[in-house]
Amino acid sequence: MNKILAKPQVDYQRAKAKFEEKSQVMQKRIEETRVLREITQEVMEELVQETGFHDAFNALTIAENELISWSHTTIKREKTYLDNKDSFDRMYQNLDSNPQARATIIDLAMRIR
Numbered sequence: 001m002n003k004i005l006a007k008p009q010v011d012y013q014r015a016k017a018k019f020e021e022k023s024q025v026m027q028k029r030i031e032e033t034r035v036l037r038e039i040t041q042e043v044m045e046e047l048v049q050e051t052g053f054h055d056a057f058n059a060l061t062i063a064e065n066e067l068i069s070w071s072h073t074t075i076k077r078e079k080t081y082l083d084n085k086d087s088f089d090r091m092y093q094n095l096d097s098n099p100q101a102r103a104t105i106i107d108l109a110m111r112i113r
Contacts, residue, residue, distance in 0.1 A: 008063070008070040009110055014065035015056075022056035064106055068095060071109035 005013070029047050033039060048054045072092050075081040081088050095102045 003113065006074075006112070008067040008068065009112075012063040012067040012106070012110070015060040019056040019060040022051055022053045026053040027049045064102070067109045068092070068102075068105055071105065071112060074112055 026047060028046075029051055030039060033043060033047065037043065074087070090097075090107060091101045096107060
């Protein structure tokens with residue numbers, strides 16, 4: 001039986017899949033363009049817009065933020081959270097400055113049932 005996911009979890013999965021798809025398209029376009037000309041900042045900016053990579057990145061960031069917010073609210077009734085409240089709260093406070101903490105929280109948020 002499949003796990004039933006909350007809306008923020010589903011939205012995150014969709015945004016992540018779309019970002020990964022656009023990332024592959026972007027990588028292919030970079031390789032194709034590199035054969036024809038030098039990849040300058042201007043060329044890279046054109047490719048980012050042309051492939052939809054920028055929009056996919058923004059959508060993923062929004063989905064991550066919603067997932068993180070939802071998870072913080074959801075875990076507050078869990079015994080593990082209550083036993084380690086200070087540690088969890090510090091991790092949530094450092095999400096913007098600590099990419100590893102952000103990745104850990106996202107991973108944990110996707111495991112919430």
